[in-house]
Amino acid sequence: MGDLIKKNLKGYKGEITYPEHHQSHAASAFFPGPFKEAAIITMDGVGEWATASWGVGKGNRIDLHSELLFPSSLGLLYTAFTYYIGFKVNNGEYKVMGLAPYGKPVYAQTILDNLIDLKEDGSFRLDMSYFNYCQGLTMTSDKFHELFGDLPRKPESSITQRDMNLAASVQAVTEEIVLRTARYVRRETGQRNLCLAGGVALNCVANGKILRERIFDDIWIQPAAGDAGGSLGAALFIWHQILGNQRDVDGVHDLQQGSYLGPGWSDSEIEKWLADAGYPYEKMDEADLFDTVSGGIAAGRVIGWYAGRMEFGPRALGNRSIIGDARSESMQSIINLKIKYRESFRPFAPSVLLEDLEEFFDTDKASPYMLLVTPVRTSHRRELSEEEEKLFGMEKLRIPRSDIPAITHVDYSSRLQTVSAADNPRYHGLISSFKKKTGYGIVINTSFNVRGEPIVCTPQDAYLCFMRTEMDILALGNCFLKKEEQPHLEPADEHHSEKRKIPEVKSRAELRKFGLIMAGAFAVLCVLLYFRNSTLPPPAAGLSGFFLLSALLYPGLLFPIEKLWMKLASVMSYIMTRVLLTLVYILAVIPTGLIMRLLGKRPLQLGFAEEVKTYWVDVDPEGPCSRPEKQY
Amino acid sequence: MGRIKDIWGFLRTRKKWWLVPIITVLLLLSLIIVLSQGSALAPFIYAIF
Numbered sequence: 001m002g003d004l005i006k007k008n009l010k011g012y013k014g015e016i017t018y019p020e021h022h023q024s025h026a027a028s029a030f031f032p033g034p035f036k037e038a039a040i041i042t043m044d045g046v047g048e049w050a051t052a053s054w055g056v057g058k059g060n061r062i063d064l065h066s067e068l069l070f071p072s073s074l075g076l077l078y079t080a081f082t083y084y085i086g087f088k089v090n091n092g093e094y095k096v097m098g099l100a101p102y103g104k105p106v107y108a109q110t111i112l113d114n115l116i117d118l119k120e121d122g123s124f125r126l127d128m129s130y131f132n133y134c135q136g137l138t139m140t141s142d143k144f145h146e147l148f149g150d151l152p153r154k155p156e157s158s159i160t161q162r163d164m165n166l167a168a169s170v171q172a173v174t175e176e177i178v179l180r181t182a183r184y185v186r187r188e189t190g191q192r193n194l195c196l197a198g199g200v201a202l203n204c205v206a207n208g209k210i211l212r213e214r215i216f217d218d219i220w221i222q223p224a225a226g227d228a229g230g231s232l233g234a235a236l237f238i239w240h241q242i243l244g245n246q247r248d249v250d251g252v253h254d255l256q257q258g259s260y261l262g263p264g265w266s267d268s269e270i271e272k273w274l275a276d277a278g279y280p281y282e283k284m285d286e287a288d289l290f291d292t293v294s295g296g297i298a299a300g301r302v303i304g305w306y307a308g309r310m311e312f313g314p315r316a317l318g319n320r321s322i323i324g325d326a327r328s329e330s331m332q333s334i335i336n337l338k339i340k341y342r343e344s345f346r347p348f349a350p351s352v353l354l355e356d357l358e359e360f361f362d363t364d365k366a367s368p369y370m371l372l373v374t375p376v377r378t379s380h381r382r383e384l385s386e387e388e389e390k391l392f393g394m395e396k397l398r399i400p401r402s403d404i405p406a407i408t409h410v411d412y413s414s415r416l417q418t419v420s421a422a423d424n425p426r427y428h429g430l431i432s433s434f435k436k437k438t439g440y441g442i443v444i445n446t447s448f449n450v451r452g453e454p455i456v457c458t459p460q461d462a463y464l465c466f467m468r469t470e471m472d473i474l475a476l477g478n479c480f481l482k483k484e485e486q487p488h489l490e491p492a493d494e495h496h497s498e499k500r501k502i503p504e505v506k507s508r509a510e511l512r513k514f515g516l517i518m519a520g521a522f523a524v525l526c527v528l529l530y531f532r533n534s535t536l537p538p539p540a541a542g543l544s545g546f547f548l549l550s551a552l553l554y555p556g557l558l559f560p561i562e563k564l565w566m567k568l569a570s571v572m573s574y575i576m577t578r579v580l581l582t583l584v585y586i587l588a589v590i591p592t593g594l595i596m597r598l599l600g601k602r603p604l605q606l607g608f609a610e611e612v613k614t615y616w617v618d619v620d621p622e623g624p625c626s627r628p629e630k631q632y
Numbered sequence: 633m634g635r636i637k638d639i640w641g642f643l644r645t646r647k648k649w650w651l652v653p654i655i656t657v658l659l660l661l662s663l664i665i666v667l668s669q670g671s672a673l674a675p676f677i678y679a680i681f
Contacts, residue, residue: 001638003634517671521676565672566672569674573665573678584654588654591653592650601650631638631642632638632641632642632646
């Protein structure tokens, strides 16, 4: 691995370090955070063999204390339900979280009674007979489908109340596991603050619960809590823990720089690109731009807002965002269906001025990275009539529940971002301008992309996304673009033009090589047969001669033979690869497994152990975590 | 070669000797598959089996 890294980082002669997966998550949670010392919890699908870990960070050091081991994984349990509810594995988990408030957790007890043995300290084991991710290509097994009474929902088929109840159930179990773990880690470490990372830390509903239960005085969550953040964690781990550089924190302000760590384009670069492409735009000073754009938002327009450096992590935080009016009843459906082309149930998140946070929400905790879910304040809620209260599932979606309905989820919750003038003065300026016009210092903020595509990075990405959707206005830096003034988008401007089919042509050199290989192979066959029968076999010798002469004199003659032969080769390869792999499984894997079982060696910890108090395993102080300079 | 050295180092450090037969067979098999996949020699090699 070291050779590969050095080869690709041309000219790099330094050392290479290999922090463990959860060590990197833990580093990404603690080092950029605001605390001098804190407890750390990481939870995800799996990394190396760990699926969760906890420890303590102090000054410029982190130390992991315990971990949970594969295959018992909260991330994979959530993913199994994501798969069963018909969303994409490792992709649709946030949709399950969004769907949960529409359902009731009627299956939560079934999960706790059958699928999982959960201890008081949040550690657990899964009954692997309900899952198939260890040995198969699906997440769940037939036994799982029998338990819940149906096969997995087919993707894109309609979502039923049962799917919503399943989502609510796995969300409830997840929250229970996260809360028990948080309480246990608080007791064990005695720390007052908590840092979180790992994919499960993107479950902002569970994060909000930890905060509201007041288990810790304060929490900080790495905005790129998924594996992308591991790169940041690994770099900071080397900087602080290995190189010994000090960390300078004040207990309040973090070092993540608003997570605006990605690439950015200056106004002059954007202007040059627009002028070169010939797209009509109007250059404005900042005050005019804020005034015009906020006027557009208030008039019900949908805005593409592109400014400064791109966000690092899965959330758009006001530099690559689509913005709309949170007061509008129709905005949720408009943006979902006409701009993002995604399911209409998906709620939107608000960006609220930090100074107006308590005006709209039941919290005083700033959430600059959109990682906390908080209830909307009662004074902004709308009383539901008796008939409206009785509605189920998706029917709830059409009922406005507050005077900011586009960002109020069916359970009155909201995944909010607080915007401060210090973190993002430009975005703060825009929302302040909207507040001057309407009295509301809050807007819808959703990532600048369409479903299935990444968030836009360059001005060109932003322009193409703007033109392909029904967005009305695009602000690229200080350049203001109106949809109706733009020229029709030529197919040449599109990213993905149709692939042309290229006719198959073989060069003379390739055919000559083929002829020589065939001549050689038949010659070897001749020699082998000669030693066996003591006579030269005429067909093999003839074929060898034919290929040799053709290769040397007229390779073109070999074209149809080569085509036919290679087709035969690919069919044989297809069959033989499978036959050989099956043989390897039977002759090498099964006997090794049987011998290990006879010797009592079990590499995976399976089965429930009712008699033990915990499934947490101590991190070996002399194990891989202690030698990051070694790959293993 | 670097990767084989890595695998050997891993087996030694972590004492996962039970992986040796599986890795050896898989290495030999991948050699056969890599050498024959997309090559004119595939039908000759597979004829041996």
